[in-house]
Amino acid sequence: MTTALHDSDDRGAPAPVTLTWPGDRRLPEDARTALCGPGAPFERTTEDVLGTPVEVFARRSPNLAAQLAHARATTPDLPYLVFDGPEPRTVTFAEAYRLAAAYAEVLAGRHGIGKGDRVAVAAPNTLEYVLAYWATVSLGAILVGLNGWWTPAEMDHGLALTEPALVLGSGAPMERASATPWSGTAGVPHVPLEELHAAATGLADPPGALPGVAVDEDDPAAIMFTSGTTGRPKGATISHRNFVFFNQHGALGGATTALLDGHRYRQVPDGAQRASLIVSPLFHVSGAGVTMAVAPMAGLKLVFPGPGRWDPERALRLTHEHGITQWSGVPTHFWRMLAHPDFASFRTAQVTMVGSGGAIFPPELMRHVRETMPGVQLGNGYGMTETLGTGTLCTGSLLEEHPGSVGAAVPTVRVQVREDGRPLPEGEVGEIHIQGPGVFLGYWRDPEATAGVLDAERWYRTGDYGRIEDGLLYLESRIRDLILRGGENIYPIEIEYRLVEHPEIVEAAVVGVPDRVLGREVKAYVVREEGSALTAEGVREWAAQTLAAFKVPAHVEFRDALPYNETGKVMKRRLEEEHAAGPR
Incomplete structure (x- = not known):
């Protein structure tokens, strides 16, 4: 299966590649016509968006207010917002x-x-x-x-x-x-x-x-701040178009997955209301996107836990009481719910989807979910604040067959991997770029920063490294996370993937730390299973079985937990600072 466009190259050199949505090639013709043909709900066309041609959905809401009006007209009496407490x-x-x-x-x-x-x-x-x-x-x-x-x-x-x-x-x-x-x-x-x-x-x-x-659909609707991992937070300006697109691409992607893979997974019964547990804050793309864009158009019930830190028992109780059909969060959330001693006493058979967007599913977690909740569909997306969380998606059988990938481009989005502004061929590592209706307007009152990430054709420069293979995107690392060790480029995510496959490792984070001779050296922060006697040497031996010697962590530090920010991402800068400060 190929889901990428290869440009011609008369010189015989490997052709650059652009990822596009694979549904046009995977769907049977009759289904594709019903979903995306002329006059269909997801018909697509190319229009001018802020001065550049962009593929968009032909039928879409003009702004966010129209989406709430749609919900009032079509599902007025369905529960929308549920607040526990x-x-x-x-x-x-x-x-x-x-x-x-x-x-x-x-x-x-x-x-x-x-x-x-x-x-x-x-x-x-x-x-x-x-x-x-x-x-x-x-x-x-x-x-x-x-x-x-x-x-x-x-x-x-x-x-x-x-x-x-x-x-x-x-x-x-x-x-x-x-x-x-x-x-x-x-x-x-x-x-x-x-x-x-x-x-x-x-x-x-x-x-x-x-x-x-x-x-207007290109009027600003919200300012969402970046996580600030590389400096002071910037205000990403999100348009009404971005919000409307957030729902539409997901709706078409969901319909496509149901047609291709529906027989393999649990389904929400006809007539039952879908319900989601909201664990992300409203100042974050996941919280705002689902609340303001998806729920009104899909008739989705949103259940918000009460005040305080996220708690696995409360999440399980709300799943039981409100018939939650889909979980969203980061791997840490799912590990903790599945490991809860009373997990079996809560009703979870109605959960059809477990989705993540903040971090890759570790293979061991995927196996655990399939064993504990057979028939649940897993999904993992790649996006960021500047694209309102949209970019690529890997779900269903695609994720099972390619667990290390973050998937194919979502509908109407194009993805390239570039070096010095030049699109690269398959298999080569470069900086990921995204173009589509989800790309933000720019950074609020920061034209210099905006110009640094948006080119004239509104391609967004993500700051992440990745590669494209057989129509799928694979992440390598954030550029700031890249470890330059004695002239070798090391991508922490590759080492992290290997470590969490160990049966006694729950979580792992890899950073570069100063080294007098090599410049930077690899350090792994590891959370062990309770009761594990795994040693630092055991961690290194496990890594060395599949990784080159220069990638094996020179330093291993065991932690009870890793530090996460409010969006579920490991705060590697804090780990680097703590290493610099000396032993804890």
């Missing part, structure tokens, strides 16, 4: 539309929020946060998602950069946002979300519809 709350799609309209009237009438204004939110995931999100984007304003774990100094950076007209929030995040120098000098109101909710629900004559503001 001491006082559980459930809101239907119709109720969410009505409340969002009231929120919008308060934002516009009492706070003067209009098109192009920024509304910052510093809060945990709450009903009020979701409703404020809908109200903001329906006014043509821009939702600024402040990271709820930021320090006051980091909050200050985010606020000073975006200069919101209003700051909303609750709890500790709001306290930190209110303690910044910017907050003390800008004179911008800080309004508790609970106060906004009271004002909206107390309107004497609440509106019957969202405001009729003209919002």
